[in-house]
Amino acid sequence: MKSLRRSEWTLLAFIIVYSFIPSVGGLIRVLELAGGPTIAPENPRALADPIPIVLHILASILFCMVGALQFLPSIRRHHRAKHRAIGRAIVIAGCVSAASGLWMTHVYSFSEDLQGALLYWVRMVLGSLMIGFIIWAIIAIRARNVYQHSASMLRAYAIGQGASTQTVLGISWMILSGSEAMGPMRDGIMVSAWGLNLLVAEILIRLLLPRPKTRSVRPAVAKWQQFPVSDPDNEA
Template identity: 80%
Template sequence: MKSLSRSEWTLLACIMVYSFIPAVGGLIRVLELAGGPAIAPENPRALSDPFPITLHILTSFLFCIVGALLFLPSIRRHHRATHRAVGRIIVIAGGISAASGLWMTHTYVFPGDLQGNLLYWVRMVLGSLMIGLIVWAVIAIRSRNVFQHSASMLRAYAIGQGASTQAILGIGWIVIVGSEAMGSMRDGLMVFAWGLNLLVAEVLIRRLL
């Protein structure tokens, strides 16, 4: 890790800060479900069926935080064994994160204010797409197609990081409006966050890969 450039350390720090709210909030929820103090707002769905949300939080944490290492040029070029080892972990974590997200979306009973039809179907489509992108990334690297591998993983990462953008947009909405977005507005903000992430991913693919 000593060979990382200053810009790469800066990128890692930015990702950590960007991921802070959903990462820390998720870990607090896991501690609560494990018997710790109730700090986060009550979530009756998690309390009634804690396994999928615990699985989702832990694997999403790995995918979003540890997965950032895969995009650093120094790791790819000078620490290939590390890149491959982390990559295997991230592929499994990303797949489980997406699958558990689909599980919760389909089986948890959400109030209409928290998930309407739009958000349900977008979650189902993007969760399935994330799994497909990860599988395609594995196929591509086995065929030595580095560009398709990197592009597919970056797109999957953009989907996986949706919670971070959603948290920022949600906080911004509260600051501007004075209350939390609910119902169709909440659905729209969350869908917009994924769209924004995927747009940024496409720009990065065309400029950097």
């Protein structure tokens, strides 16, 4: 970590601060389910079936917080063993986060104020995509395709960081309107957060990731064109 440049420390600090509120809220929920004092509003779904939400919270924190290290060039270049070890950990964490999120979306019972049809289907699609991106990233790096590996993991990370952007947008809405967003407005804010994250991810992919060099393919030349052809009229 001593080899990190100032810009990398700044990026790491930004991601940690950006992930802070949902991470702390999740840890408070885990402590409550473990028998600690009740601080957050009671969640009957978590009390009835706590294992999926505990797995989701812990895996999401690991994926978002520790996964931030994977975007630091110094870690990738000078600490390759650490990069691979962290990568294995966040691959598992990302898949557990997405799978538990899919389970809760489909199995838990939500009121229309908390999850409408739009939010349900977006959660199902994006959770599946997150797992798909992670699997594709593994396949790509095994094929030595660093560009596709990095792009796929960045897209998966953008989906995994949805809660952070949702928190920022939700707080902004509360400040502007004076009340918490519920119903279709809540669905719209949450879906917009994922859309914004994926848009930023695509911009970063195009601006920062070096595309693999493609070899220029010359048209095949017929064998008879490779050698001089004699003119029969000039032959003796």
